[in-house]
Each structure stands twice: as structure tokens, then as C-alpha cells.
Amino acid sequence: MASPRFLESIREPRRRRNALVATPFALIAAVTVVDIIAPPDVHLGPFLVAAPALAASFTGPRMTAFVGVVAVLAQSMVAVSRTSLNDLNHTYQIIALVLISVFVTFFAHLRVRNERAVTQLRSVAEAAQRVVLRPLPARSGPLRISSVYLAAEAEAQIGGDLYAAARTMGGTRLIIGDVRGKGLAAIGEAASVLGAFHALSRQRWPLPDLVAHLETSIAPDPDDTDTAYAGTDGDEDEEDDPDLAESFVTAAVLDIPDDAAEIRLVSCGHPPPLLLRAGEVIPLDVRTPAPPLGLARLVITEHTAETFGFEAGDTLLLYTDGVIESRDRSGRFYPLRERAASRFGTGPEALLESLCADLLHHAGGRLGDDAALVAIERLPRSG
Numbered sequence: 001m002a003s004p005r006f007l008e009s010i011r012e013p014r015r016r017r018n019a020l021v022a023t024p025f026a027l028i029a030a031v032t033v034v035d036i037i038a039p040p041d042v043h044l045g046p047f048l049v050a051a052p053a054l055a056a057s058f059t060g061p062r063m064t065a066f067v068g069v070v071a072v073l074a075q076s077m078v079a080v081s082r083t084s085l086n087d088l089n090h091t092y093q094i095i096a097l098v099l100i101s102v103f104v105t106f107f108a109h110l111r112v113r114n115e116r117a118v119t120q121l122r123s124v125a126e127a128a129q130r131v132v133l134r135p136l137p138a139r140s141g142p143l144r145i146s147s148v149y150l151a152a153e154a155e156a157q158i159g160g161d162l163y164a165a166a167r168t169m170g171g172t173r174l175i176i177g178d179v180r181g182k183g184l185a186a187i188g189e190a191a192s193v194l195g196a197f198h199a200l201s202r203q204r205w206p207l208p209d210l211v212a213h214l215e216t217s218i219a220p221d222p223d224d225t226d227t228a229y230a231g232t233d234g235d236e237d238e239e240d241d242p243d244l245a246e247s248f249v250t251a252a253v254l255d256i257p258d259d260a261a262e263i264r265l266v267s268c269g270h271p272p273p274l275l276l277r278a279g280e281v282i283p284l285d286v287r288t289p290a291p292p293l294g295l296a297r298l299v300i301t302e303h304t305a306e307t308f309g310f311e312a313g314d315t316l317l318l319y320t321d322g323v324i325e326s327r328d329r330s331g332r333f334y335p336l337r338e339r340a341a342s343r344f345g346t347g348p349e350a351l352l353e354s355l356c357a358d359l360l361h362h363a364g365g366r367l368g369d370d371a372a373l374v375a376i377e378r379l380p381r382s383g
Contacts, residue, residue: 024051056104068101146348160186161372166201177251208303248294276315322371348375
């Protein structure tokens with residue numbers, strides 16, 4: 001049996017909708033009564049056009065047309081009460097009301113059609129998010145994990161930012177990254193990176209070898225002249241789609257063993273993770289960063305994993321550049337390090353909730369780029 005709170009949550013939107021639908025009819029009734037009793041030189045009939053126009057803003061074409069018909073009938077009743085239907089003034093008012101009602105009914109039809117398209121887009125985006133960005137586990141060995149994704153596009157749920165976690169023998173591997181570009185191409189590239197990461201994490205590669213294989217798996221095939229060398233035989237191809245020749249992914253790939261208080265990190269051009277320890281925020285800057293994934297073919301690259309301490313009670317914060325490059329109205333970047341330090345000790349989930357609310361407030365409610373955050377806390381050993 002449904003709970004009273006659940007039933008009330010269903011009834012409340014219905015009450016609001018009924019109240020909105022009643023508004024145009026209340027307006028028609030008020031204008032009609034006042035127009036009938038008003039002096040002969042006062043004509044309020046033109047105000048009746050507001051009723052179907054108002055209905056078109058929140059209801060469908062059928063209800064809008066019905067409101068228009070009621071408004072026309074009300075105007076006719078006013079004409080009969082004051083003079084007659086053949087009165088030239090009232091005749092023109094009725095004709096104008098009919099034309100406007102037809103126009104706003106068509107507008108309501110277009111609005112409903114667009115709303116259906118947006119709803120379908122949202123459902124597709126949500127499905128893509130569930131497929132591409134699998135939810136991170138709340139627990140992985142001695143780690144407590146939380147993640148959040150904020151899409152810059154109003155109707156999208158996912159873009160080019162990515163994160164994933166994979167359980168390995170005796171540890172947890174994670175990746176966070178940012179695909180160059182936006183739109184469907186960025187989503188496809190993100191899906192490719194995440195698929196390769198999950199597949200390679202099942203094998204017992206050392207972290208540098210895993211990143212090297214990850215680079216190989218997503219880099220363009222040098223023998224494929226249609227993609228890797230787009231524009232070589234004709235500059236117009238590269239101008240039409242420069243992403244074909246310049247696609248890359250910044251990424252940070254981490255290995256966190258269960259039995260050692262440390263992090264092994266390979267950074268491929270990605271912003272440094274932040275280590276929160278006892279109220280202090282420590283950027284994990286690597287000495288030898290690798291190029292972004294997809295660009296290593298252009299230089300001689302040897303991936304190196306660097307080790308940092310990660311003790312019980314520490315929290316690791318991973319993020320994409322959409323966070324730190326978010327600006328306020330005065331053009332100032334979001335001060336992630338300072339804001340994270342003031343929220344240390346609240347746990348991964350509460351930390352991200354607080355940071356996201358603060359980030360959106362800083363950006364005025366809308367981000368200029370997709371943003372992803374992952375918080376990882378190492379729990380004390382039990383027993």
C-alpha cells in the first residue's frame with residue numbers, strides 16, 4: 001500500500017496543475033462580469049485575449065482551443081448584453097479573438113512538441129550516462145568513494161568528462177579524465193577510454209604498462225588515413241572537422257593498494273589530485289607528467305608511476321578542469337583548494353555535495369564546461 005507521503009507527492013502537482021487551468025477561466029469570468037456592468041463607453045472585451053494566451057503557456061493545444069472558444073462565447077454574451085452581435089465594435093473584437101485563439105493554439109502545439117523532444121533528449125542522455133559512466137562503488141576495499149558529474153549543457157547529463165574505478169587483486173584502480181571537445185564526439189571518445197580502462201584493468205599490468213596500453217587502444221591508427229591523417233591529402237577535410245586530427249584525453253590514472261598507505265599515480269596532462277590531510281590540502285604534482293592520451297604518438301614517451309602517501313583518514317579529491325576553470329561574474333576562477341580545505345572531515349559524499357553547491361553558486365548557477373569530482377577516503381583498518 002502506498003504511503004500517505006507518496007500519495008501526497010502525487011496530489012500536490014495535480015493541485016497546482018488544476019489551479020493553473022482554472023486561472024484563464026477565472027479571468028474570462030471576471031472580465032465578462034465587469035464588462036457587462038461597466039458604463040457604455042468602457043469596453044473590456046480586448047482583455048479576453050489574455051485567457052487563451054495564458055493557457056498556451058502551460059497547457060496543450062486542446063485546452064488552449066477550449067479556452068479560446070469559451071472566451072469567444074463570453075465576448076458574444078457581452079455583445080448581446082450591451083448592444084447586439086451585429087454591433088461593428090463587438091464584431092471586430094470577436095473576429096480578433098478568434099484569430100488570436102487560433103494563433104496561440106498553434107503556439108501551444110509547437111511548445112508541447114518541443115517539450116516532448118526535450119524529454120526524449122533527457123531520457124537518451126540519462127541512458128547514455130548509465131551506460132558510459134557506470135556508478136562508482138561506495139566501498140572498494142578500505143576505500144570509501146563518492147562521485148558527481150555536472151554537465152554544462154542544460155539538457156545533457158553527460159559530456160566529455162569521465163571517471164571509473166576497477167577492483168584488482170589487492171587494490172583499486174581509478175581513472176579520471178577530460179576529453180577535448182564537446183557533444184556526441186566527446187561522449188563517444190569518453191566511452192572508448194572507459195571501455196579500454198575496464199578491459200585492461202582486469203589484466204595484471206603494472207600501472208605504467210596499463211597506461212601505455214590505454215594510449216595504444218585509443219590512439220588513432222597511423223595506417224588509417226581517414227582519421228589519423230585527416231587533411232593530409234586535402235586541407236578542407238581538416239578544416240571541416242579539426243577534432244579528427246587533434247583528439248586527445250587528459251587523464252590521471254591511480255593505483256591504490258589495500259595493504260600499503262600509498263597512491264601510485266600516472267598523470268597524462270591532467271590537473272593534480274588534491275590530498276586532504278588534517279585540514280591541509282596537498283597537490284599531488286608529478287615530476288614527470290606524460291602527454292595526454294592520444295598525443296603520446298607524437299613524442300617519445302615513457303610512462304612513470306610516482307608514489308605518494310595515502311594514510312587512514314586521508315581524503316583524495318580528483319577533479320576535471322571544468323571545476324577549477326569555472327569563473328564568477330568578476331572572472332575569478334573557482335578556488336578549489338581553499339574551499340576543499342574548509343570542508344575537510346565531512347566524508348566523501350558530504351564533501352562533494354558541499355563543493356558542488358558552492359561551485360554552482362560561484363558560477364552563477366551554470367557552468368561553462370562539464371565538471372566531474374571524485375572523493376576517496378581511506379578508512380582505518382578494522383581490528
